[in-house]
Amino acid sequence: MKQSILFILLISYIFSGCKTTPDSNKPTPSGAAGVMIIVMNDKVKKTESGKKLWDMMVQPMIGLPQEEPMFDVSVIPHRSLSDFMKTYRNLITVEVGAGVQEEGIKFYRGTWAKQQALVRIEAKSIESFDKMVTENELKLVGFFTKAERERLIKYFNSSFNQKLSDKLKEDWKFSMSVPRDFELRKEDKDFIWMSHETAKSSLGLLVYQFDYVGEGSFSKEYLLNKRDETLMNQVPGEYEGSFMTTEHAFPINYQVINTPNDSNVVVMRGLWKVQGDMMGGPFISMAHYDKENxxxxxxxxxxxxxxxxxKRNMVRQLEAILQTYNRNFKQKK
Known part of the structure; x- marks a missing residue:
């Protein structure tokens, strides 16, 4: 199962085919970001198939310094599914028994709450339930991962820093919904650094560019070399001679994905550190080809x-912000 997680992110970008219900009059979803409720009776929960569904949803998220589950999952029996519980943002209901009329897995959006992601799994036997769960792992996890990201994208698109977002449009010719509380830290012709700083934390965005010299420009090694070169020159640490760089002792996840606003984007996830200091944390980067230039x-x-x-929810926020990248925006006249 852990190997399949490498493909779940790709599936989550392209997943489609669910039934969507208009949600204008529905309540906002219950539960915090990343929380999921699985509704299945104790008999099913105790089977290997029930455990398999649980394990699928709590498998580790890629690119974090400590192991964290993709979702914080609670399992409840059907008798506990109150009207309030029905409004949870991420919900799976499982029915297993001879009384099931039609077997299958169905995906829904906005059934009982705005932007809710709901999956119904119905099977006549444990064997059939196990087969459906096993064969649909990527779709199941990808569906909920995409739902989490789309909620964040909707929020950032409705509440962003107009000044910084306009700067990206004017100077870089793409749009991106920079969060409202971000400030400009540094910029030059080929680099811009924006962040939200507190006394104890930092959430930052970097944009940089370099010449495209062929397909090798998107190789993992080339991108990491350009990353380290840029960070060494542009992102100094607190102490003299210190600077941000990649933590190469930690695995770097490399993927080529397709996104709604771009094509063949290279995504890398890993850890950064400050050379000459004890700072560090997770990062996610997306490399885009600007064909025109x-x-x-x-x-x-x-x-x-x-x-x-x-760090899971913070990284998901960053990924959602990066997903608002769009070179096909319309300039205001």
């Missing part, structure tokens, strides 16, 4: 928060 444009997000060991 023959450039590679890298958009990147990083987080630093040593007092909060859980």
């Amino acid at each position: 023959n450039k590679v444009i890298v958009t990147e997000g990083y987080s630093y928060n040593p007092e909060k060991p859980k």
